[in-house]
Amino acid sequence: MKSMTPSACRRMLVLATLCAAAASPQAAVTVNGTVFTLQELVGVGRLAANLRDEHGETFGSISGLVADRSSWTRVGDSYTGTFYAAPDRGYNVVGTIDYTARINRIEMSFTPAAMGASGLAQNQIGLSLTQSTLLRESLTGSSRPISGLDPVPGGVATGGARPATALLPQLPQAYNGKLTLDAEAIVILRDGSRLISDEYGPSIYRFSADGQFMGALKVADSVRPLRNGVPDYSSNNATVGQPAPVPANPSYGRQNNQGFEGLSLSPDGKTLFVALQSAARQDGGTGGTSATRDNTRVFTYDVSNLDDMKLSGEYVVQLPKFTQNGQTLVAAQSEILALSDTQLLILPRDSNGLAVGTQESQLRRVDVIDLAGATNILGQSYEGTIAPGGVLNPAITPATYVPFLDVNDKAQLARFGLTNGQVAGLDNLSEKWEGMALLPALDPSRPNDYFLFLANDNDFATTDGFQAGAAYSDGKNLDTMFLAYRVTIAAVPEPGTWAMLGLGLATLATLRRRRR
Numbered sequence: 397m398k399s400m401t402p403s404a405c406r407r408m409l410v411l412a413t414l415c416a417a418a419a420s421p422q423a424a425v426t427v428n429g430t431v432f433t434l435q436e437l438v439g440v441g442r443l444a445a446n447l448r449d450e451h452g453e454t455f456g457s458i459s460g461l462v463a464d465r466s467s468w469t470r471v472g473d474s475y476t477g478t479f480y481a482a483p484d485r486g487y488n489v490v491g492t493i494d495y496t497a498r499i500n501r502i503e504m505s506f507t508p509a510a511m512g513a514s515g516l517a518q519n520q521i522g523l524s525l526t527q528s529t530l531l532r533e534s535l536t537g538s539s540r541p542i543s544g545l546d547p548v549p550g551g552v553a554t555g556g557a558r559p560a561t562a563l564l565p566q567l568p569q570a571y572n573g574k575l576t577l578d579a580e581a582i583v584i585l586r587d588g589s590r591l592i593s594d595e596y597g598p599s600i601y602r603f604s605a606d607g608q609f610m611g612a613l614k615v616a617d618s619v620r621p622l623r624n625g626v627p628d629y630s631s632n633n634a635t636v637g638q639p640a641p642v643p644a645n646p647s648y649g650r651q652n653n654q655g656f657e658g659l660s661l662s663p664d665g666k667t668l669f670v671a672l673q674s675a676a677r678q679d680g681g682t683g684g685t686s687a688t689r690d691n692t693r694v695f696t697y698d699v700s701n702l703d704d705m706k707l708s709g710e711y712v713v714q715l716p717k718f719t720q721n722g723q724t725l726v727a728a729q730s731e732i733l734a735l736s737d738t739q740l741l742i743l744p745r746d747s748n749g750l751a752v753g754t755q756e757s758q759l760r761r762v763d764v765i766d767l768a769g770a771t772n773i774l775g776q777s778y779e780g781t782i783a784p785g786g787v788l789n790p791a792i793t794p795a796t797y798v799p800f801l802d803v804n805d806k807a808q809l810a811r812f813g814l815t816n817g818q819v820a821g822l823d824n825l826s827e828k829w830e831g832m833a834l835l836p837a838l839d840p841s842r843p844n845d846y847f848l849f850l851a852n853d854n855d856f857a858t859t860d861g862f863q864a865g866a867a868y869s870d871g872k873n874l875d876t877m878f879l880a881y882r883v884t885i886a887a888v889p890e891p892g893t894w895a896m897l898g899l900g901l902a903t904l905a906t907l908r909r910r911r912r
Contacts, residue, residue, distance in 0.1 A: 425764065425799070425800055427764045427766050427798050428766050428768055428796065429888050430735075430888065431884070431885070431886050431888055432764055432800050432883065432884070433883060433885075434801050434881060434882075434883055435511065435845070435882035435883060435884065436512070436882055437808040437809070437811065437812065437879060437880070438508040438509045438520065438847070438880055438882045439506060439509060439520030439521045439847075439878075439879070440516075440518040440519070440520060440521060440814065440877065440878065440879055441504075441506075441518065441519065441520065441521025441522060441523050441878040441880075442518060442523070442876065442877055442878075443455065443457075443502075443525065444875060444876075445858040445859075445873035445874050445875050445876075446858045446859070446860040446873065447525060447876070449498075449528035450527065450528050451496075451498075451528055451530070453495075453863045454862055454863055455483070455525055455528075455856075456483020456484065456486070456500065456856060457483055457851075457852065457853045457854040457855070457856065458830060458851035458852060458853055459482050459483055459581070459830050459853045460481065460482035460581035460582040460593070460659065460731070461480075461482075461731075461831030461832060461833050461849070461851050462479070462480050462481075462583055462584055462833065463478070463479055463834075463849070464477065464478040464479070464480065464584065465835065468835050473508070474505065474506065474507040475504075475505070475506040475507075475835075475838075475847075476503070476506070477503075477504050477506075477835065478501060478502070478504065479501070479502040479833065479849075480499055480500070480502075480582060480584065480590070481500045481501075481502055482497075482498075482499055482500075482579040482580070482582040482592055483497075483498065483500065483579065483853075483856075484579055484595075484853065484855075485497075485544030485545075485576075485577070485578040486544040486856065486863055486864065487855070487863050487870070488544075488633060489870070490636065491633055491635045491636050491638075492544055492545050492546045492633050493544065493545070493635060493863060494543050494545050494570075494572070494574075494635070494864050495543065495545075495864050496530050496532075496542065496543065496544075497530075497531040497541070497542040497543070497544060497577045497579055497592075498529055498530050499528070499529045499582065499590060499592075499603070499607065500525060500527070500528050500529075501525070501526050501527040501528075502523055502525055502526065503523075503526050504521060504523055504524075504878075506520060506521050506847070507520055508520060508847070508880065508882065509811075511882075513811065515811070516811055516813070517813075518812055518813060518814070518823075520880065521849075521878045521880055523876075523878065529606060530607055531603055531609065532608065532609065533575060533608075533609035534608060534609070539608075540573070540574055541574060542575050542576070542577045542601075542609065543570050543572070543574040543575070543576050543577070544576065544577065544578060545572070545574065545576055545635055546630055546631055546633045546634050546635060546638070547568035547569055547576050547596055547629040547630050548570065548638070548639075549623070549628055549630040549634075549640070549641035550626070550628060550630075551566075551623075551626045551628045551629070552566065552626075553626070555569060555571065555573075556569055556628065556629060557569055557627060557629060558575070563611065565613070565615065566627060567597065567599060567612055568594075568596040568597055568599065571635075576596055577592065577596070577601060578594055578595040578655070579592050579593070579594060580593050580595055580657045580659070580673075580830070581656070581657065581658055581660070581731060581732075583659055583660060584661075585602075585665070585699070585702060586665050586702070587702055588604075589602055589603060589604055589605065589610060589702075590605070591661075591668065593655075593656035593657070593658070593670055594655060595631065595650075595653055595654070595655030595656065595657070595673075596629045596655060597615060597620070597629060597655065597656070598672070599612055599613075599615065599656070600612060600613040600615065600656065600659070600670060615695075615707070616695060616707060616710055616774070616779075618649070618676065618693065618710070618780055618782075619649050619650045619672055619693065620648075620649045620650075621646035621648065621649035621650050622646055622647055622648040622649055623641060623642075623643060623646050628641060631652045631653050632645070632652050633652075633653075645677065645683075646677050647678075648676070649676055649677060649678075650672060650673075650676055650677070651673075651674065651675075651676070651677055651681045651682075651683070651689070653673075654672065654673040654674050654689075655672065656671070656672060656673075657671060657731065658673075658694075658730070658732035658742070659671075660732045660734040660740065661699070661734060662734045662736060663734065663735070664737070665699070666698065666699060666737070667697070667698065667699065667708075667737045668696065668699045668705070669695070669696055669732055669740060670694070670697070671692065671693070671694045671695075671713070671729055671742070672694075673692070673728045673729060674689040674692050674715060674728040674729070675688070675689040675690060675692050675693075675715075675726075675786070676692075676693065678780065678781045678784070679781060679782055679783040679784070679786065680783050680786025684728075685723070686726065687717065687723075687724040687725060687726060687786070688726075688786020689715075689728070689786070690714050690716075690717060691712055691713075691715075691786065691788050691794070692713050692714075692715055692728075692729065693710055693711065693712060693713070693782075694710075694711045694712075694713050694732070694740075694765075694795070695707060695710050695711075695774075696708050696709035696710075708774070709767075709772045710772065710773045710774040711767050711772060711773065711794070711795055712770065712771070712782060712783075712788065712792055712794040712795065713729075713765055713794060713795045713797065714794045714795075715728065715744055716744050716761070716799070718746065718759040719758070720748075720754070720758050725746065725758075727744035727745055727759045727760075727761075728744065728745070729742050729743060729744050730743045730744070730745055731832045732765075732832075733833070733834055735834075735885065738766055738768040739765070739767075739768075740764070740765050740766075740767075741762050741763070741764060741800070741834070741848075742762070742763050742764070742765050743761070743762050743763075743829060743830070743850070744759065744760075744761055744763060745757065745759065745760045745761070745803075745827075745829055746758050746759050746760065747827060748827060749827030749828070750823075750824040750825060750826045751826075751872050752827040753827065755817060756816055756817030756818070757803075757804050757816050757817075757825070757827075759804075760804050760816070760825070760829060761799060761800065761802055761803060761804075762800055762801040762848065762850070763797060763799050763800050764796075764797075764798045764800050765796060765797050765798075766796040766798075767795050768796070769793060769796065770793050770794055770795040770796070771791070771793045771794075773792060778791065778792070801883070803816075803825070803829065803850065803879070804816040804825075809822075825852075825877075826854060826874050828852055828854075828855065829851070829852050829853075830852065830853040831849070831851030831852070831853075832849065832850055832851075833849045833851075834846050834847070834848050834849075835847050835849070837882065844885055844886035845882060845883070846882070846883050846885060847881070847882060848880070848881045848882075848883050849879070849880050850878065850879045851876065851877065851878045852876060852877045854874035854875065855870075855874070856870070857872055857873065857874040858870055858873050858874070859871065859872070859873055
């Protein structure tokens with residue numbers, strides 16, 4: 397028998413992985429030549445709600461999450477690695493507080509549960525907060541922290557924004573002169589610097605590894621919020637003693653608290669993706685109960701030159717809808733995760749969970765989007781308003797959107813003593829799941845298997861909290877939680893490869909049918 401060529405060997409490995417995936421009890425979906433298969437939920441981990449960081453302040457949970465892939469190792473059946481997480485603007489119930497923005501480092505150990513096992517504890521993922529790096533900007537002879545405070549209404553004229561310069565775009569500012577940041581996602585560039593996306597601007601800030609402000613990327617005018625004809629970055633969450641914006645909502649641009657929720661870097665490090673949480677005001681984004689806020693925007697940046705990162709694309713993604721109490725609602729997205737220069741995972745969710753809303757989520761998923769074939773609307777005459785009244789301009793082709801992983805699957809959750817909703821003896825999931833990371837299983841027999849980690853944002857909810865110099869109690873305790881799913885992501889082999897092993901295209905057709 398002749399020896400196989402390297403390319404043939406690679407095809408055989410892909411095929412072996414796909415055949416194993418086909419035997420899985422979970423559904424597989426195919427998106428433009430890539431097969432996505434969920435194996436199982438294989439791990440859960442927690443950090444206590446009252447955990448404090450090295451600065452003595454309550455840990456801010458996970459608004460954004462990125463894995464340090466260089467730290468990911470496997471020994472036997474166990475793994476270790478490092479996550480970096482961005483908390484949002486600090487504990488706020490009655491207005492925002494002067495919470496210093498930061499990046500948290502979390503060391504992780506992970507031993508996946510055996511496939512098919514049940515009656516499991518919630519301890520497969522070990523988590524340890526090891527560092528909290530405060531974010532700041534340098535001034536002459538001193539440094540000033542970046543703050544979570546809501547920007548002053550009125551923009552530049554009232555001190556609510558820094559004027560644009562030759563090097564920086566206009567940026568939101570608090571009443572005390574600090575740059576403001578409501579962090580929602582984080583990536584690590586190849587030089588070690590970090591990009592953090594923000595809801596206020598919405599903005600994309602750049603920081604050094606030690607937390608020094610380095611700059612910010614220019615964003616499209618289509619999402620910059622306008623009130624009374626001028627850029628106004630207030631989110632209508634003023635701190636005590638500061639004025640509220642008039643009107644409460646922008647007339648144009650991002651909705652309040654619906655800014656750049658998702659940020660991710662392509663595996664080759666050359667393309668940055670950033671996603672608006674839901675539709676802009678001019679595109680049907682009229683609030684959290686709006687049934688017309690589904691046409692959101694995803695932007696791409698060419699970051700092949702870190703000294704000249706440029707906006708390169710703008711695309712429409714149509715978010716999923718669901719029905720709750722007879723009302724049609726839109727599931728806003730909470731994070732994106734790039735798999736290539738066109739394909740991404742996206743995490744849409746509703747506003748229900750433990751001690752929130754109906755307490756039973758109607759939609760909480762990880763789906764697949766593909767920008768290949770979608771209209772690049774950047775610079776087009778209709779870029780400003782792409783969905784008047786929530787109806788997409790027919791000249792625009794949105795991204796391909798395919799449902800994939802149902803986080804609310806009660807059978808999977810129950811294996812770990814979890815559930816969606818109120819079930820005696822089981823722990824309900826919290827509302828906000830906002831972190832995603834994908835790491836290889838490092839399994840030679842299944843080279844296309846990965847662990848998909850999801851993490852929640854607990855909104856600093858604890859009965860034993862401390863931030864910005866003051867103690868607080870939220871009246872409830874919500875732990876930070878991580879979930880880990882084993883998934884298979886593999887290219888579809890060419891028809892000849894299937895035929896070579898006598899499987900034919902019928903197997904692929906079976907895979908496709910399973911998603912219907």
